[in-house]
Amino acid sequence: MNRQLPVAEPRAVRRAALGLLRLDGRAFAAVLTLNALAAAAALAGPWLLGRIIDTVRRHGGTAAVDRLALGVLVFALAQLLLARSARYLAHRFGERTAARIREGFLDRAFALPTAVVERAGTGDLTARGTADVEAVATTLRDVGPELFIAGLQVLLILVVVLAVNPLLGGCGLLGLLAVWGVTRWYLNRAREAYLAEGAANSVLAEVLAATAAGARTVEALGLQQRRLAACHEAVEACRRTRTRTLFLRSVLFPVVDVAYAVPVAAVLLLGGILNAHGVVSVGTVVASALYLRQLADPVLAVLFQVEQVQSSSASFARIEGLARPAAQAAPGGAAPADDRIEVAGASYAYDGGPDVLHGVDLTVRPGERLAVVGPSGAGKSTLGRLLAGIEAPHTGTVTVGGVPVAELGPEQLRRQVVLVTQEQHIFLGTVRENLLLAAPTAGEAQLRAALAVVGADWVAELPAGLETELGPTGYRPDGAQAQQLALARVVLADPHTLILDEATALLDPATARHAERALAAVLDGRTVIAIAHRLHTAHDADRVAVLADGRLAELGTHDQLVADGGAYAALWDSWHGTHGTHGTHGTHETAAGAAS
Structure with a gap:
């Protein structure tokens, strides 16, 4: 069952937002200043x-009217220029800040422990990195400045209308009371509703992605109806959460539509009575009514933008939530004293289930080539994950140089241990760009040498060689070729300890044997731990660790274990005898599979 990634608390979101504003404080201050001047210029029109x-009522003459009309035009042009300048600066500020958010998100996503990402699923992470980041970027670029302008206009209009006539201005304040009440009701419910909507979107994205990625498996096993049911359930959850946020909006906006119209009618009614008694002039009544009518647009804008801010603040909370597991990835920052790997009494269970490893004790010496073998389900891959720091044992320890592997920071961990499995990823871009991910400063000779080590001679035959584009619109490497590129990246990265979890399973036996021996030669003096898929890997290793039912059953050299006549000897006899007798590729694979 997938676990949602954490969500930041409101205080953390506010702190992060203020931090972003401080990084570009001058631009933000300029945006605020220009918007304030634009809002002030807009107030001159109704008064004039x-x-x-x-x-006109006093028969003041056309010259005075012309001067006042010219003032209306001048202030209107000033408002237009100031508002456009503010919007230009706001867009530049918003794009720069959005870029910082995207870069920060990527840094946090890459720093997340692999186990955290696996349990959450790619759907949640993808939704946060796309829809949530875009929502926050839109708020910074558009919603934030517009909200400030509208809020400032509301404040200034209320001040001015009260200055024109306190009694008439009071009508506007009465109308805003209803707006204030419904807004508080909305804000008390909106954050949780939008967080629930975001979580439901993440689940839907994960279900759809998993179904699409495993389409062939779904079809082969006849799981169509089960996957359709899961998709329908996820869609229904999205519908419920979106209906909830729609209900909140459907209450908010109709109340506002009525609330801003009532004060205008009240001013006209009360102003007419006061004018009839000579208390206020017609111009004062008209100016007050226009101000209150003008109040409608910024009030609606404030409420609409508040709704957008609530949605984007929930998105920002989901983005900032990645900071917590990222920060937990390297709590101590201690450096290993040496490269010795120690497993002491390590037990592990997945998500509260039964233990799949039971009290494993194992020492891996620096520079050793260790093969881990055993039947399917023995715990080989789980042990590999513990050794790579992807998981931490719930009892016992797994250390390198005296430091728990799972507590190493991401950069430090990658310098110590690299886990290579048969599931490898080829990124969009050229062959060269895919290789440079592991060693950005590598030269042409280094890249070609790494490809030669893993037997990827096919790259030289591509139309553009290293510059050949990979992906849907370019060359599509098959599974074996993709794995060779991944292994070439490992050669370039040159880690101290390399864990191969059936990393060559997609290669044919001859190519796999060459790649494994070549890797061992390149990593001479390094530690190589191979989760053995074929028993010739164990034959070539310095020592062999045999797992059975989550326990370390045997440990020794190939010759010792064969001579002991135990579980490994039985596996070896079965594989070696079958292979020697029949010598066929298919029979060889069957026997080798029994050993994995």
């Missing part, structure tokens, strides 16, 4: 229009 009405 009120003065025009009063001047």
